[in-house]
Amino acid sequence: MRRALAIARYVLRAAARGLRASAASAAIAVIAMALALLLAGAFGIAIGNMAGVVERVGDRLTLSAYLTPEVDEAARTALAARAARIEGVQDVEAVSPEMALARFPERTGVSAAPVELVGENPLPASLEVRLRAGDRSPEQAERVRLALEGLPGVAEVSAGEDWVPGYTRALDFVRGAGLAIGLVLAVATLVIVASTIRLAYAARRDELRILALMGASRTTMRLPFLLEGLAQGACAGVLALLLLRLLFVLARPAVEASLAFLADSAAVRFFSPAEAVALVAGGALLGLLGAALSLAADRRA
Amino acid sequence: MAFGAATPTPAREPLVALRHVSKSYRAGTYALRDVSFEVGKGELVFLTGASGAGKTTLLRMLFAGERPSTGEVRVLGHDVARLRRRTIPALRRRVGVVFQDFELLPRMNVEENVRLALDVRGVPGREARARVFSALKQVGLHQWRHQDPRSLSGGEQQRVAIARALVGEPSLLLADEPTGNLDPALTIEIMDLIASVAARGTAVIVATHDLALVGRHGRRTLRLDAGRLAGDAALERVSV
The missing domain is CATH 3.30.70.3040 (Alpha-Beta Plaits)
Known part of the structure; x- marks a missing residue:
């Protein structure tokens, strides 16, 4: 147990050191991922509201x-x-x-x-x-x-x-478009993380070789990179959430004014707390997956 | 300086045993050919030979960086040819390695470089700090533990590398041309340090082409020539 804790502390230190060492590329990756998540989040909010409008229209039918x-x-x-x-x-x-x-x-x-x-x-x-x-x-x-x-x-x-097929098509389109856009942006995020981790891995190849000679296990060597991907994804998620909130507050009056014709459908809503947590967790998960893909591509890692 | 007639067979259970070991990377050419020897606890053995004689290939086999093409390599009870990829780290944690170009990590200070060997072994923080301090004190560098290794001299950097190899208390220390980048005075200093490690019970194998250095210590010497073991004896001790 003490050994596992000591290795966990080392892994955390190594991940933090890795992020510091490649701070510029990590920052660029976080910003790029945040933009992708921002787009995904914006579509999520738009689709959520559109689905809400369609649902409310459906309620009246x-x-x-x-x-x-x-x-x-x-x-x-x-x-x-x-x-x-x-x-x-x-x-x-x-x-x-x-x-x-x-x-x-x-x-x-x-x-x-x-x-x-x-x-x-x-x-x-x-x-x-x-x-x-x-x-x-x-x-x-x-x-x-x-x-x-x-x-x-x-x-x-x-x-x-006259309304049922149209209603169904509208709801299916909104959900399908959301899924497609979400998938494209998720793949973009994965590629960004995978590229960043690959660069970090290449920059630390000497360190890894020395670690391997000293008897570091494959898991001990890989975990810091996975943690870096996770941290980058989570940071990107938080940044995207903050930017989304800012844009939402700025754009809300204009959007609500333009939807006023929909009567009770005009109240535009932001993510619920659970959805906000899901966005950050999704970013972290994509970061982790991107890092894992990058390491899996290099069989020596 | 000449090869003497000392009997090279170790008296105790060998920590390293090679039996008819050959290594070939291409059909018909051999990096090592039919090499056999044993090294026991506390022995200091020099591995000599010209560049390309097979010294580095042999050392790499001893830390499971290579597998023999034929023959058997046993290190600390493990058959290197049969080691599974996931069990190699466990062997390496019992073997210290020192390189000609020190292989210190520039992003870490002296203490962190040495501590790395304990981090991968999962040694807890307080114990690790104490052992790192002790290892650095042993090589006379404890007062420089917070320095960037790049700010140290070549000899000091090699002492840091030795401290890193020793801090895990290995049963076997491998040194590949450890004095290759050092001036004569530092060479003597580093070799005396390595010899003191053997005196404390660790088996030490030093690859070098510096026969003057070998002669100064008068220890068992394995001479490789084009991959073959051309000699296994003690060089007569000479004053350098």
């Missing part, structure tokens, strides 16, 4: 089951309870003809005056059915539509075919 005139209020409430038990349904709102009339101008953008002129409310009662966030696929919407049509008293179901 419903399937409408129009009821026959014979369905009274008690039956409507009972039907709503049955509809809520359908697989994939998040919640159901029973809408009376009066409520439908009141919402008419908001939903259609058309004044209710002509309807009121008729003197009789022509709008039917309905059930407004919201799908669960994970179940907003065209297939699930169709399954729910069929289930709703099977309920007694349901005259017609508007399944929202």
